[in-house]
Amino acid sequence: QAVVTQEPSLTVSPGGTVTLTCGSSTGAVTSGHYPYWFQQKPGQAPRTLIYDTSNKHSWTPARFSGSLLGGKAALTLSGAQPEDEAEYYCLLSYSGDLWVFGGGTKLTVL
Amino acid sequence: EVQLVESGGGLVQPGGSLRLSCAASGFTFSSYWMHWVRQAPGKGLVWVSRINSDGSSTSYADSVKGRFTISRDNAKNTLYLQMNSLRAEDTAVYYCARDWDGYWGQGTLVTVSS
Numbered sequence: 001q002a003v004v005t006q007e008p009s010l011t012v013s014p015g016g017t018v019t020l021t022c023g024s025s026t027g028a029v030t031s032g033h034y035p036y037w038f039q040q041k042p043g044q045a046p047r048t049l050i051y052d053t054s055n056k057h058s059w060t061p062a063r064f065s066g067s068l069l070g071g072k073a074a075l076t077l078s079g080a081q082p083e084d085e086a087e088y089y090c091l092l093s094y095s096g097d098l099w100v101f102g103g104g105t106k107l108t109v110l
Numbered sequence: 111e112v113q114l115v116e117s118g119g120g121l122v123q124p125g126g127s128l129r130l131s132c133a134a135s136g137f138t139f140s141s142y143w144m145h146w147v148r149q150a151p152g153k154g155l156v157w158v159s160r161i162n163s164d165g166s167s168t169s170y171a172d173s174v175k176g177r178f179t180i181s182r183d184n185a186k187n188t189l190y191l192q193m194n195s196l197r198a199e200d201t202a203v204y205y206c207a208r209d210w211d212g213y214w215g216q217g218t219l220v221t222v223s224s
Contacts, residue, residue: 001172036210038155045205046147046155048212057212089155091210097169099145099157 002026004092006102011110012080020105021072022090028071029092035073036091037066040104046089050075077107085109112136112213114206119218126196126222132189132206132215140164140184143209146191148202149217158204159191174200196222 003025012018022035029035037050048057050066053073063079073090090102118130132144146158159170159180168180179192189206203217 040155045214045216047214048210051210051212059212087154091155091157097160098171099160101147101155101157104154 001098002092002094002100004090004100004102006088006090006105008103009106009108011108012077012084014080014082014109016080017076017078018080018107019069020075020077020088020090020107021069022074022092022102023072024092026094029068029073031068033073033092033094035066035068037064037073037075038089038091040087040089049088080109082109112208114208114213114215116204116206116215116218119204119220121221121223122196123224124197124222127192127194128196128220130191130193130204130218130220132191134187134189134208137208139182139187142211144180144182144189145207145210146180146189147205147207147214148200148220149205150199150202153202156202161189193220196220198222 005023035053038046039049040046049060054066065076067074088105113135115133122128143162145160148156148158161168161180165182177195181190201222203219205214205217207214
C-alpha cells in the first residue's frame with residue numbers, strides 16, 4: 001500500500017503565508033489522485049477544505065488554496081489567522097478504489 | 111440538513127466482534143458512496159473502507175481486509191461496518207464520511223482491550 005507523506009509540523013506567523021505539501025511513495029502526485037485536504041481541530045471531526053486538487057467548499061475560507069507543486073499536492077494558506085491552528089491531512093486516491101491519508105501536519109500560528 | 115450519526119462503539123475483548131452503524135439523514139443516501147475512517151487516540155486519520163451507492167462494490171485497507179465488512183441498507187438510510195477478529199490496534203474513533211464531499215459524522219469510539 002502506498003505511503004503518503006506530509007511535513008510533521010510547520011509554524012506560520014499571523015498574517016503570513018505557509019505551504020503544506022503531500023507526496024506519494026509511488027511517484028508524482030497528479031490530478032488523477034484527486035488530492036483532498038482536511039482540517040481537524042482537537043476534539044472535532046475533520047472538515048474538508050479542498051477537493052480534487054484545488055476546489056473549495058462553500059465553507060472554505062478564501063485564504064486557503066490547493067494546487068500541484070513539484071510533484072506533490074500543496075495547500076497554501078495566505079494570511080494565516082489564529083483560528084487556522086490545527087492538524088491538516090491530505091488524502092490521495094489510488095486507482096479510484098483505495099484511499100490513503102497522509103500522516104498529518106500540525107500547523108502552529110505563532 | 112445533512113447529518114451522519116455513528117453508533118455501536120464500545121469496549122470489546124481482543125478477538126471479539128462489533129458492528130458500527132451510521133445513520134444518515136438530510137440527503138438522498140442511496141445516491142452517495144460512503145467511507146469509514148478511523149483515528150487511534152492521538153494519531154492520524156486512516157481510511158478503512160468504502161462502499162458504492164447501491165452496495166455492489168466495496169474496498170478495504172490492507173489492515174482490515176478479511177476482518178471487516180462494510181455494507182449499507184438504503185431503505186433504512188444506514189451504513190454499517192462489521193468488525194470481526196478485533197485487535198488492540200483497532201482501537202480508535204471510527205467516522206463515517208459521505209463521499210469526501212465535506213460531511214462527516216462525529217465518530218464512535220471502539221476500544222479493544224481485555
